Amino acid sequence: MENKDKMKLANDGLPEHEKPLFCDARPQTYKPLGKYVEKFLNWARANSLWILGYGTGCGAIxxxxxxxxxxxMFRWGLAPRPTPRQAGVFVIGGYMSVKTLKRVIRSYEQMQGPKFVIALGSCTINGGMYWDSYNTINRLDHYLPVDIYITGCMPRPEALIAGFNKLKAMIKAQQTDGQNEYARNFDWYKANQKKIVKDWNMPDYNW
Amino acid sequence: MKEFIEKLIDKYAIKPMHSRHANQVFLTIKQDRLPDALTWLRDFAGYTHLAFITAVDYPEIEKIQLTYMVHNYQENTDIGLRVLLDRRQPEMISVHHLWQHVATYQRELHEMFGIDFPGSPRLKENFALEGWQDVPPMRRDFDTKEYAEKTYFPRPGRETHDPREYMKQKLYPDPKEEK
Amino acid sequence: MEHGLLISIIYAFISLSVATIWGLLLGGIMMKVVARAHGRFGPPFWQPIIDIIKNNARRTSISHGIMYFLGPVFRIAGGMGTFLFIPFIYGSMVFGNFSFAGDLFLVMYFIFFGQLGMALGAGESGHPYSAIGVARGLSQMTAFELPFALSIISIVIQYGTLNITSIVAAQQGGILHWTLFTNPLATIAALIALQGMNMHNPFSIVIAPQEIPIGPPTEYHSNFLGLLQTNRGLFNIAKLALFMNLYFGGATNLFSMLIKTFGIYMITVIVGASFPRFRTEQSIRFFLGVPTVIGILAVLVTGYF
Structure with a gap:
């Protein structure tokens, strides 16, 4: 981050005439505001989790x-939201193919921080029953910062509720900050993503 | 059904059929006669529905076998027409002019097996795999396990069992070892 | 009401805050009511307020341009404008708000104004669903303005004034003096128009959850969305207060205001829970049909008898 050129993203995947249309800034890290303010805001964040309605695998069911x-789920302040701009929690529902991962990355980067990722099922942990498949990823945490893994194939709704409550406790205790982690290890995540998404025809950081 | 199949065999010089059910037959046909046969089946014999096209890879005999499954709604019978393609340069006559949805099947076959269908619309576009650079993944000489281990950062500590051996051990343990 | 400018501003601010909070809580209470009818617990009734805090606490936000930025501002200006010229509580110093001779027209204009600003802002966000939602919203609005305007004309003829405070004053002195009983046709036409204004089922074609997921505000997020949500509470209560004043005799104290706005909103909730959604053209045809006829009848009846 020393010189200015390193701050800019290359956006190599885009054709030349589209490059000026997209942003080339890197994601930034954000400091917590003040002890008590942040605590209050975290309480609000934990009690109003908006899920992005994007079913990526069988777990969507x-x-x-x-x-x-x-x-x-509404009694815990969870609500589905149709657009990534307004959502705060990304629920990855199980196995993820490379094609889906590309869309997931795009949606995740469009979400406004602080944002959280909950991954369902053994498929997101180590590939599950698709571990030796040619088109499904094995470990989600190499591509996105995952806050909570819920095990099972598939986890029951009760397990999901437990996972959401764990996430709420973590937000309140300020133990999880996927947005900052993603920004800090941006190069590593991007290299991993680009390794498997072969036709990268979108900007490097789409927000 | 039987007379009809004989008629078909007469007409298109098809190799002997084999069937397991009374209302399902599989016939192997010469590559260049397939569009004729399908047209005849569709327009004159009542096989109006093409259920699917599928492929099997046989690296042992250097062939790829395509199966075109057509269905007759009146008689409730199926006919599977099989074609053997050369595996090194798999190319097949496209039949997308007979059924529109064939183009989609052919796109998938092109991506998964690398079979070429000249003239088929949108054939070279991505279907499920985007930007695939390796051997087509459904070919049998493509090692999915090796590819997955190389590409997808496998999590260490995974234990894998051969299902057959594992169930044998679990359900019928060797009595000598138990002592 | 003769007092200084500063005092007026302070009173207006208090009035606005109370109305906004009550509007948001009303939304939460209705969510709870619907949830209990479904046999579940539902979110806590202060959930809308938490949502607003959360949205304003988002770390990042992106602007798509000047009009995008101004959309929510126009919206809340429309909400405030509507509210500030309606006597929230009749005869109250603080909640009486501003009143002048032709404020009914101004209020009718402000109801439209917020939507228009939102339409321009949502249009600039570039999302296709926004454009569809805006087109639907504006066409539906044109449709329900007709019975609403006819109903207003009818009561203006009836009371001979364009001042809301005077209309409320004319309705005091007993339940039978309410417009609801003195001019039932105008009330029916306006209440049907209110269902369209509130955009619940069957007139929820703007946000149409299963078609164009949330319509115009698709691209709005973070503090923009927080502003829109605040306005949703305020604008809602402004509409309810307007209807309370015009048709249900206004409110002379805080308690009767709470009860009346709750009751009028409950009509919308019950209608919304009972009917599925109209298609766009069905909704527009509906408003131009029976409600308009009722509105014309109301004008004729008050004009000739």
């Missing part, structure tokens, strides 16, 4: 029961 009368 486990999110639907959460909205029904039986599990009722």
């Amino acid at each position: 486990e999110l639907r029961p959460l909205m029904t009368a039986r599990f009722d």
Whole structure:
């Protein structure tokens, strides 16, 4: 980060005429505001988690029961949100193919911080039953900063609720900060992402 | 069904069929006669629905086998027409003019097996794999495990069992070892 | 009400804050009511306020241009403008707000104004759903303005004034003096128009959850969205207060205001829970049909009898 050229992103995947259309700034890290202010804000963040409605794998089917009368996620302040701009929690539902990962990265980077990632199922941890497949990734934490893993194949809605409550506790205790982690290790994450997403035809940091 | 199949065999000089069910037959046909046969089946014999096209790779005999499955709604019968392609340069006549959805199957086959269908629309576009640079992944000489281990950062500590041996051990343990 | 400018500003500020908080809590209470009807617990009733704090506490936000930035500002200006010229509580020093001879027209204009600003801002965000939502919203608005305007004309003829405070004053002195009983046709036409204004089912074509997920504010986030949500509470209460004043005899104290706004909002919630969504053209045809006829009848009845 010493000189200015290093601050700019190359955006090599884009054609030349599209380069000026996109932002080339790197993600920044953010310091907490003040002890008590941040504590109050974290309380608000923890009690109003908006999930991005993007089902990436079979685990998306486990999110639907959460909205029904039986599990009722609204009472914990969770709500689905149709656009990444407004969402704060990205629930990765199970196995992720390379094609999906590309869209996931794009959506994740469009989310406004502080943002959190919950990964469901053994597929996101070590590949699960698709560990030796040619098109599904093995470890999600090489591509995105994951806050909570919920194990199972697939985890039941009760497990999801437990995971969300754990995430809330972590936010309140200020133990998790995916946005800053992503910004700090940006080069490492980007190298990993680019290693498997072969046709990188989007800006390096799309926000 | 039987007379009809004989008629088909007469018409297109098809190699002997084999069938496991009364209403399902598989026939192997010469590569260049396939569009004729499919047209005839569709327009005159009532096989109006192409259920799927699939491929099997046989590296032992250097062939790729394509199966075109057509279905007759009136008689509720299926006919699978098989073609053997050369594996080194797999190329097949496109039949997208008969059924529109064939173009999509052919796109997938092109991506997964590397079979070329000249003239098929949008054939070279990405289907499921974006920017794939390796051997087409459904070819049998492509080692998925090796590729996955090389590419996807496997998490250390994974234990893998051969399902057959593992179930044998779990369900029927060797009595001598138990003592 | 003769007092200094500073005092007026302070009173307006208090009035605005109370209205906003009550509007947000009303939204939360309705979510709770609907949840209990579904047989679940639902979010806590202060959830909208937490959401606003959270959205304003987001670390980053992106602007797509000047109009995008001004969209929420226009929206909240429209909300404030609507609210500040409606007597929130009749005869109250603090909640009486501003009043002058033709404020009913100004309020009708302000109801439209916020939507228009939002339309321009959402248009600049460039999301296709925003454009679709804006087109739907504006066409629906033109449709429900017709029965609403006819109803207003009817009560203006009835009371012979364009001042909301005078209209409220004319309705005092017993439940049978309310417009609801003295001019039921105008009330029915306006209440149907209110369903369209509140954009709940069956007129939720603007945000249409399963079609164009949330419509115009698709690209709005962080503090922009926080501002829009604040306005949702304020604007909602402004509309309810307007209807309370015009048709339900206004409110003379805080308690009756709470009860009346709650009751009027409850109509929207019950209608919304009972009907599925209209398509755009169905919704517009609906407003131009029966409600408009009722509105014309109301004008004729008050004009000739």
